[in-house]
Amino acid sequence: MGGHHTCCNQQKVKRGLWSPEEDEKLIRFITTHGYGCWSEVPEKAGLQRCGKSCRLRWINYLRPDIRRGRFTPEEEKLIITLHAAVGNRWAHIASHLPGRTDNEIKNYWNSWIKKKIRKPSPPSTTTATPSNTNQHSLFGTSTYAENQPNFLSHDHHLAATSNPPVQDTLFSSPSPLFMFETGSVVLDGIDGDRDHRRTELFHEPAGLNSGTWHPNQQEVQAQVLPPPPSNFTTGGMNTNYMPPFCSMNEEVELALECFQRQQQSNEWVDHQESQHCPSFLFWDQGEGQVLSGQEMAPTSSNIGAMLSSYPSSL
DNA sequence: AATGGCTTCAACCGCTCATGT
DNA sequence: GACATGAGCGGTTGAAGCCAT
Numbered sequence: 001m002g003g004h005h006t007c008c009n010q011q012k013v014k015r016g017l018w019s020p021e022e023d024e025k026l027i028r029f030i031t032t033h034g035y036g037c038w039s040e041v042p043e044k045a046g047l048q049r050c051g052k053s054c055r056l057r058w059i060n061y062l063r064p065d066i067r068r069g070r071f072t073p074e075e076e077k078l079i080i081t082l083h084a085a086v087g088n089r090w091a092h093i094a095s096h097l098p099g100r101t102d103n104e105i106k107n108y109w110n111s112w113i114k115k116k117i118r119k120p121s122p123p124s125t126t127t128a129t130p131s132n133t134n135q136h137s138l139f140g141t142s143t144y145a146e147n148q149p150n151f152l153s154h155d156h157h158l159a160a161t162s163n164p165p166v167q168d169t170l171f172s173s174p175s176p177l178f179m180f181e182t183g184s185v186v187l188d189g190i191d192g193d194r195d196h197r198r199t200e201l202f203h204e205p206a207g208l209n210s211g212t213w214h215p216n217q218q219e220v221q222a223q224v225l226p227p228p229p230s231n232f233t234t235g236g237m238n239t240n241y242m243p244p245f246c247s248m249n250e251e252v253e254l255a256l257e258c259f260q261r262q263q264q265s266n267e268w269v270d271h272q273e274s275q276h277c278p279s280f281l282f283w284d285q286g287e288g289q290v291l292s293g294q295e296m297a298p299t300s301s302n303i304g305a306m307l308s309s310y311p312s313s314l
Numbered sequence: 315a316a317t318g319g320c321t322t323c324a325a326c327c328g329c330t331c332a333t334g335t
Numbered sequence: 336g337a338c339a340t341g342a343g344c345g346g347t348t349g350a351a352g353c354c355a356t
Contacts, residue, residue: 017324017350039341055342056325091344106345107323 014048018057022047026054027062060101067099071108079105 014022029045035058038051047054060066071079075097082093090102090109097105 015326037341051341052327052343053325059343060324088345102344103324110346111322 013050013053015053018049018061022049023057023062026057030058030062060103065099066101068104071100075100079109083109 018026025045025047026041029041033044035041035055038055041047041051041054042049045054049057078096079093082096086092088106090106094100094102094105
């Protein structure tokens with residue numbers, strides 16, 4: 001207790017949920033300047049928050065490499081295994097799950113435990129039954145559907161609305177390659193406020209090395225496709241594309257269209273048409289391969305929203 | 315339609331650890 | 336070594352949405 005809170009007791013410090021405007025300010029500041037000293041961030045970013053709050057907000061929510069959405073069976077197993085080994089060392093556990101935060105894991109564990117306590121009959125659901133889990137589906141398994149009937153109502157409309165191959169491809173990468181503004185999306189009126197807040201302003205941090213943001217990029221799964229025609233733009237959003245802010249609906253529409261066409265025809269979509277969705281047609285010059293189906297946004301909720309908005313196109 | 319209980323998870327709190335002076 | 340400061344961690348809280356009644 002020795003430490004009475006220094007920063008958060010200051011006057012005029014706002015608390016509670018972050019508004020989209022605050023998120024925007026923080027994102028803009030961090031992506032432009034980075035963060036050296038968190039205690040200086042709020043003042044420099046024009047936020048009435050304490051540095052600690054900013055740090056937490058960034059780490060647990062806003063940073064671009066964060067991965068959201070329901071835990072996969074594989075992640076679940078890993079959490080269980082790691083927890084058995086190290087206990088409540090959430091940060092340690094999180095370090096083994098790229099894109100997951102200690103807070104998220106902790107929350108998940110606590111709710112899971114609650115469920116287990118309440119419902120002691122253990123039909124081997126989450127407790128590591130590899131043979132029962134769908135190894136190819138990142139979100140949807142009967143395990144989740146049975147145990148968590150609400151999971152489609154939040155940011156995970158995905159499993160029910162997309163067919164497995166697309167889903168697999170879409171989520172084959174654990175590392176999002178870009179960010180974009182999603183402020184205008186409305187999620188079917190389901191948990192809208194919360195998800196809306198979640199999918200606030202993102203854009204590619206100008207001048208930042210993407211490696212800094214996506215340390216796991218090497219894990220991206222590649223698909224071998226014919227080389228792109230000369231008029232196709234190499235790279236993803238982090239190279240060519242970037243109207244700083246565009247709506248998610250626009251983004252989604254274009255991206256899905258291009259992705260679908262590419263899937264169906266195995267052909268490249270003309271750059272003029274695809275300039276808004278290079279994420280789905282990502283040419284890796286180093287490997288000479290096409291990395292298609294890159295995760296579209298920093299959060300799986302964005303993708304869930306995207307797919308749920310356009311279920312017919314899949 | 316109203317409402318009250320339940321669940322989820324973002325955010326906060328208190329503390330320890332690491333680092334600099 | 337003592338102290339100050341900032342970062343990080345784990346526990347807890349409470350707002351918001353969901354759902355059953």
